[in-house]
Amino acid sequence: MKRFLNVFTSVLALAAATASLPSAALADWLEDAAKPLKGTEISGIFLDRPGYRAIIKLLPEFEKKTGIKVNYEIVPYENTREKQVLNFTSQGGQTLALVDLVWIGEFAENGWIEPISNFSKDTKITDPNLKLDGFFPLLLDAFGSWGGTTYGLPFDNYSGLLFYNSCMLKDAGFTKPPATWDELMTVYAPKLTDASKKQYAYALQSLRGETQSADSFMRFLWPFGGSLLNKEFKSNLLSKESQTGLKFRQDLMKYMPPGIVSYDHAEAVNALAQGQVAMITEWSAFYGTLVDPATSKIGDCLAVAPEPAGPAGRLPALGGFSLAVASQATEEQKKASWLFIQWATSEDIAKPYVDAGGVSGRMSVYENPEVKAKYKFVEPMVASWKAGVPEFRPRFPSWPAISEVVAEWGSKMMLGEVTIDGGAKEIGTRMEDILAKGGYYDGKKKLLQ
Amino acid sequence: MADMTAKPNRGYRRWTPFWFLAPAVATLLLIGIYPTLFALITSFRRYNIARPREGFDFIGFDNYASVLTDSTFWASLGTTARFYVSVLPIQVMLGLAIALLLHKTGMGFLKALARVTLVVPLATTYAVVGLIGRLIFNRDFGVANQILNAIGVGGFDWLGSPRGAFTAIAIMDIWQWTPFCALIFLAGLSMVPGEIEEAARLETTSKWALLRYVQLPYLLPGLTALLILRSADVLKLFDMVFVMTRGGPGAATDLVSIYIQRVGFRIFDLGTASAQAILLLVLTILISRLYIRILYREVQ
Numbered sequence: 230m231k232r233f234l235n236v237f238t239s240v241l242a243l244a245a246a247t248a249s250l251p252s253a254a255l256a257d258w259l260e261d262a263a264k265p266l267k268g269t270e271i272s273g274i275f276l277d278r279p280g281y282r283a284i285i286k287l288l289p290e291f292e293k294k295t296g297i298k299v300n301y302e303i304v305p306y307e308n309t310r311e312k313q314v315l316n317f318t319s320q321g322g323q324t325l326a327l328v329d330l331v332w333i334g335e336f337a338e339n340g341w342i343e344p345i346s347n348f349s350k351d352t353k354i355t356d357p358n359l360k361l362d363g364f365f366p367l368l369l370d371a372f373g374s375w376g377g378t379t380y381g382l383p384f385d386n387y388s389g390l391l392f393y394n395s396c397m398l399k400d401a402g403f404t405k406p407p408a409t410w411d412e413l414m415t416v417y418a419p420k421l422t423d424a425s426k427k428q429y430a431y432a433l434q435s436l437r438g439e440t441q442s443a444d445s446f447m448r449f450l451w452p453f454g455g456s457l458l459n460k461e462f463k464s465n466l467l468s469k470e471s472q473t474g475l476k477f478r479q480d481l482m483k484y485m486p487p488g489i490v491s492y493d494h495a496e497a498v499n500a501l502a503q504g505q506v507a508m509i510t511e512w513s514a515f516y517g518t519l520v521d522p523a524t525s526k527i528g529d530c531l532a533v534a535p536e537p538a539g540p541a542g543r544l545p546a547l548g549g550f551s552l553a554v555a556s557q558a559t560e561e562q563k564k565a566s567w568l569f570i571q572w573a574t575s576e577d578i579a580k581p582y583v584d585a586g587g588v589s590g591r592m593s594v595y596e597n598p599e600v601k602a603k604y605k606f607v608e609p610m611v612a613s614w615k616a617g618v619p620e621f622r623p624r625f626p627s628w629p630a631i632s633e634v635v636a637e638w639g640s641k642m643m644l645g646e647v648t649i650d651g652g653a654k655e656i657g658t659r660m661e662d663i664l665a666k667g668g669y670y671d672g673k674k675k676l677l678q
Numbered sequence: 679m680a681d682m683t684a685k686p687n688r689g690y691r692r693w694t695p696f697w698f699l700a701p702a703v704a705t706l707l708l709i710g711i712y713p714t715l716f717a718l719i720t721s722f723r724r725y726n727i728a729r730p731r732e733g734f735d736f737i738g739f740d741n742y743a744s745v746l747t748d749s750t751f752w753a754s755l756g757t758t759a760r761f762y763v764s765v766l767p768i769q770v771m772l773g774l775a776i777a778l779l780l781h782k783t784g785m786g787f788l789k790a791l792a793r794v795t796l797v798v799p800l801a802t803t804y805a806v807v808g809l810i811g812r813l814i815f816n817r818d819f820g821v822a823n824q825i826l827n828a829i830g831v832g833g834f835d836w837l838g839s840p841r842g843a844f845t846a847i848a849i850m851d852i853w854q855w856t857p858f859c860a861l862i863f864l865a866g867l868s869m870v871p872g873e874i875e876e877a878a879r880l881e882t883t884s885k886w887a888l889l890r891y892v893q894l895p896y897l898l899p900g901l902t903a904l905l906i907l908r909s910a911d912v913l914k915l916f917d918m919v920f921v922m923t924r925g926g927p928g929a930a931t932d933l934v935s936i937y938i939q940r941v942g943f944r945i946f947d948l949g950t951a952s953a954q955a956i957l958l959l960v961l962t963i964l965i966s967r968l969y970i971r972i973l974y975r976e977v978q
Contacts, residue, residue, distance in 0.1 A: 310944075311943045311944070314727065314728055314946060315727075318727045318730065335728060338731075339728070339729075339730060339731070427818075436924060436926065437923070437924045437925055437926030437927060437928075438924050438926075441926075486817075487817070487835050487838060488817050488835040488836075488837060488838020488839065489838065490838055490926060490927040490928075491817075491835075491837035491838040491843070491923070491926070491927060492838075505818070626728065626729070629728075629944050629945060630944070630945045632944075633940055633944055633945070636926075637750075637925075637926075637928065637929055637932070640926050640927050640928045640929075641928040641929065643927075644839075644840060644927055644928050646840070646928050
């Protein structure tokens with residue numbers, strides 16, 4: 230009898246505990262909120278990346294609970310903005326906007342996405358546990374907000390990290406990764422480079438396009454105290470700090486594989502995965518590719534650290550996407566889209582999302598000891614997100630045009646076709662011309678980036 | 679002899695040809711003429727769809743002025759011209775050589791097989807050609823460098839150097855379009871009357887004389903068509919180059935079509951992009967007229 234009572238009490242306790250779990254609460258409010266929206270179809274664009282594959286795995290659960298059908302199309306990143314802009318300007322069928330942090334200004338200023346306050350004030354369709362302060366503030370600010378208004382919730386989140394081959398470093402006599410860029414180039418790189426064996430210390434993805442402008446060029450401005458623009462939105466590329474950073478990138482090239490200007494993300498990750506280079510600075514999202522034995526030979530030698538610091542501190546690359554409600558959707562679709570966004574970015578789904586390969590923007594999930602132990606990238610990534618620059622790349626509508634200029638002249642600098650200051654002058658002139666046309670110098674537009 | 683007194687077919691009316699032609703004409707208007715007219719009108723307007731608040735006013739020739747004073751546009755047009763003069767002579771020469779080989783008598787089965795094989799590159803999508811190119815010219819595991827290593831020349835950084843990248847896209851274009859040239863020339867050679875060719879062979883043993891005085895006149899109409907088609911095609915060549923190099927490194931492979939796509943679909947300045955496209959259309963027409971005037975001759 231005593232044993233029965235013990236078991237009975239345990240079951241009761243477990244049931245009570247389970248009932249108090251947020252997921253149960255989530256299920257309740259979500260099911261209730263979705264009742265009037267059953268059968269509604271929403272649609273958006275996904276990328277062929279781990280975060281999207283993760284949410285696709287979890288989607289049946291959402292659709293079963295809510296009766297809302299989520300249609301998605303998988304599109305290469307390079308075509309995503311084009312496809313969405315054409316959809317929004319032609320009043321197409323997209324109800325969810327996938328917003329890269331550099332598109333937020335354009336999407337918000339054109340009224341293509343709605344502020345979340347339009348929905349969050351309606352308690353019937355808002356998660357009682359929404360907790361905006363549960364997101365990393367940097368992510369919510371950079372990915373989802375523009376001009377002080379929040380439009381989207383951080384969904385697919387990246388930080389630049391230093392991925393390195395600890396075995397190669399150990400063989401070269403290093404027990405820890407470089408803490409600063411200077412250390413990487415002057416101490417580590419010479420010992421880790423042997424061109425005759427096609428071994429190189431570091432690879433920096435620098436293919437023309439957003440890879441060159443965001444991953445390569447901008448990465449060497451902020452940590453060195455430089456920036457693209459000054460406070461008046463004039464070019465800051467000729468400042469001593471910016472020039473130092475760009476010159477550093479040029480000098481570092483002698484420790485990179487030849488032809489680095491043709492390296493996209495895949496090539497850089499592959500170079501580390503196959504043991505050709507010892508270190509890369511890449512997005513956290515590539516962790517999955519590097520630990521997968523089908524795509525990587527690095528195995529247990531893989532280690533992860535925050536990006537090295539520069540003279541101005543550790544200011545790593547920041548990137549990611551938020552999900553927002555598209556203004557062109559019908560009222561039902563907007564509500565249904567809002568429910569989906571809350572679910573996909575909620576604290577309750579964060580753990581399954583991370584386990585399925587995604588990188589959540591919620592702080593709480595990374596406090597989980599199991600998550601910390603299982604994923605090597607968590608600690609350096611969280612450290613990176615605690616300090617960072619939201620405008621790592623300017624998020625205003627003129628960025629795509631400026632990015633093209635930076636991509637062309639940044640590549641030319643690396644190839645030695647122009648000098649560092651010659652290229653910087655060229656980018657500066659063209660960038661200021663674009664900004665003048667954008668209305669930033671005649672007071673028509675606020676200097677927001 | 680036909681019965682001239684027979685009544686005309688009762689199903690045939692005055693408008694019958696019109697109805698047969700109407701679907702083709704309507705389709706042409708819809709997919710050919712309308713977009714061209716739309717681009718022409720857009721080229722005179724401020725038309726940036728990513729900045730709808732600026733409006734879509736008519737601005738006269740401002741877009742054309744901005745294109746004609748844009749150094750990047752001229753540089754990309756120069757790169758396109760360099761690409762055109764690099765690939766076309768090789769394609770014509772190789773195509774002619776293949777056509778002459780296939781025109782020889784004998785080895786029927788092999789020739790039939792070769793003709794079918796010639797269609798394969800033509801049937802391959804441009805983007806796929808680009809993907810194949812990225813693999814072939816990969817510095818570490820590409821076939822191109824493996825061949826160079828095997829013959830002792832040593833690997834080359836194809837896609838990472840300006841000259842290498844330009845050469846790589848040229849090789850892929852030559853691979854894809856030489857068969858087209860060969861097929862056009864083969865069709866031209868098959869037009870040469872057999873008795874004339876036979877007679878010429880009895881007169882001379884010089885293959886050059888045979889080609890120059892007997893076969894070439896039959897090849898000129900095809901060559902003219904070929905040059906016109908390839909001119910238009912090179913001016914709009916986009917997918918293969920974008921997949922292989924995205925116009926880089928630097929601006930080494932920044933063909934004019936890549937630049938127009940960037941202006942149109944990255945910056946969304948459709949007014950300027952339309953002006954660029956219209957200027958290219960004019961250029962294509964001028965080049966075509968030039969080819970027709972210089973090269974085209976009907977065989978008497």
